[in-house]
Amino acid sequence: MRSWALFVSAVVPLLIAFASPASEDALTNIVSLAILGVYGSFQTVVLAGTARPAQGVRRESHPGPTGLAVNIRALAYGIFAIVNICWARTPEKPWWENWIVLLCGAIVLGTGLLHMFTTHHYGRGDAPAGDALPDKTGSPGQG
Numbered sequence: 001m002r003s004w005a006l007f008v009s010a011v012v013p014l015l016i017a018f019a020s021p022a023s024e025d026a027l028t029n030i031v032s033l034a035i036l037g038v039y040g041s042f043q044t045v046v047l048a049g050t051a052r053p054a055q056g057v058r059r060e061s062h063p064g065p066t067g068l069a070v071n072i073r074a075l076a077y078g079i080f081a082i083v084n085i086c087w088a089r090t091p092e093k094p095w096w097e098n099w100i101v102l103l104c105g106a107i108v109l110g111t112g113l114l115h116m117f118t119t120h121h122y123g124r125g126d127a128p129a130g131d132a133l134p135d136k137t138g139s140p141g142q143g
Contacts, residue, residue, distance in 0.1 A: 025097070032101045036085050040105070043078040050075055 020026035050071040086105065088098035096103065115121075 046074045
């Protein structure tokens, strides 16, 4: 399975690089998709950090109400940035060219979710649950 992942991660950028002269906005679209991926990934971390106190998880290291306000602002800014990156800019072009970043992002997300739910790789680890959470002494272990 890993050899296919390496193959795809090498071939897809190669195809994009060879196809990019066919479109005058190819570089902008490629960079926008990469930025969308970075913002989307970061927003999952911000969302998790924002949701932890709401789930009743309280730790001494939690930044408190100020940290929660910062997390909410970071989440709002990230969502705004994602919408801004995906927003159509040129109404004179075909719809698919206007929404190419959003379409490609949806394809990547959909493919990842399909892979996650059909292969169940996330449930095959042998690490004990909660091993990354610090214990009461502050050292990693069962939290």
